[in-house]
Amino acid sequence: MGASSGIGLACLQEFVSRGWRVLACVRQPAALNAALAQFPPAHRVECVSLDVSCGDSIRRAAGTAMDWISEASAAVGIVNAIGVGAVKPVELTSSDDYHDLFQVNVFGPMAFIQALMPSLRKQGGRIVHVGSTSGRIASPLTGNYAATKATLDALVACQRLELAGSNIHVTLLEPGVVNTPFWDKLKAQQQHLLPALRADGLERYERLLGRRDSGNPPSGSSPAQVARQVAALLATRVPRRRYAFGKDAYRKLALQRLLPDRWFEWLQMRRLG
Ligand SMILES: NC(=O)c1ccc[n+]([C@@H]2O[C@H](COP(=O)([O-])OP(=O)(O)OC[C@H]3O[C@@H](n4cnc5c(N)ncnc54)[C@H](OP(=O)(O)O)[C@@H]3O)[C@@H](O)[C@H]2O)c1
Numbered sequence: 001m002g003a004s005s006g007i008g009l010a011c012l013q014e015f016v017s018r019g020w021r022v023l024a025c026v027r028q029p030a031a032l033n034a035a036l037a038q039f040p041p042a043h044r045v046e047c048v049s050l051d052v053s054c055g056d057s058i059r060r061a062a063g064t065a066m067d068w069i070s071e072a073s074a075a076v077g078i079v080n081a082i083g084v085g086a087v088k089p090v091e092l093t094s095s096d097d098y099h100d101l102f103q104v105n106v107f108g109p110m111a112f113i114q115a116l117m118p119s120l121r122k123q124g125g126r127i128v129h130v131g132s133t134s135g136r137i138a139s140p141l142t143g144n145y146a147a148t149k150a151t152l153d154a155l156v157a158c159q160r161l162e163l164a165g166s167n168i169h170v171t172l173l174e175p176g177v178v179n180t181p182f183w184d185k186l187k188a189q190q191q192h193l194l195p196a197l198r199a200d201g202l203e204r205y206e207r208l209l210g211r212r213d214s215g216n217p218p219s220g221s222s223p224a225q226v227a228r229q230v231a232a233l234l235a236t237r238v239p240r241r242r243y244a245f246g247k248d249a250y251r252k253l254a255l256q257r258l259l260p261d262r263w264f265e266w267l268q269m270r271r272l273g
Helices: 006-017 029-037 055-070 095-123 143-162 182-196 203-214 223-235 247-258 261-271
Strands: 022-026 045-049 076-080 125-130 168-175 242-245
Touching (some): 006 022, 022 055
Parallel strands (some): 168 242
16 A cells, blocks of 8 residues: 555555565555556556545445455465655644545545455464654654554554464554655645744744744665565564564664653754754
8 A cells, every 4th residue: 555655656666676566555556557567568457446535436446456365375464554744733733634645645545444444363463564763752743643643553453463373464664754755745844834833822822833834854875675574574474563663763662762852852852853
């Protein structure tokens, strides 16, 4: 899922290079044709349209995916690499904002996977969700996004216990910064937000946003590195609950574990990371 761009597209490329059969779920299959043209002629990629903000699209895509799974001769892997970022102070985040983001980052992908569970039970499989270190370390102005990733973390933890001893393994990958179009999309949101923050009493958020804006664009792992890790997880016999990924992720999570909360918050405000 989310095979049109960034981590999802890199996963598609990685899986094809390993000779795996892939069903790529994308909002607009036509947009993937250019990427598919780069693959060897004998690639085994099929595409299905999936927009997780639309119930009908989820149902149609799940029907296609179930047929596809029923023809699989080996265990099936599902990768959830769908996600959008969000930047807005908690004070200004409306219930519609929460609902829209949770629909794409949590409810929609979960509904799609839920629909596939009967087929997965027969075939056995692995589910890898691309979460984020933000699910454990929330930064200022990205509370809504962090909340979706924390929710994903909780759902993975719970589902692993519910499925313990079965032939379905669920795991969470928590990358730090990955160099994908995700960041340009976030930057565009920041620019829209700025005028709204020029109102009375909201200057502190404008300052926070300004500090985010004036920082260097984050640089981190390449999507191809993340994709190799996803492929490794799909091939791991019994994957762990979660895997952090990227030097910045290891560093942040270690600091959070070692430092008292106040010190860690001070560091976060200093770096706004
Ligand atoms: N980049 C990072 O630094 C980073 C770090 C940690 C975690 N992550 C997580 O990694 C995952 C992939 O992000 P990315 O960096 O690869 O970003 P990306 O390049 O922006 O890819 C996001 C993917 O989500 C898809 N998507 C968005 N809304 C959708 C919808 N309504 N229905 C179906 N698909 C939809 C996009 O499809 P369209 O092309 O059609 O929009 C795209 O394929 C996300 O969950 C993100 O939170 C990213």
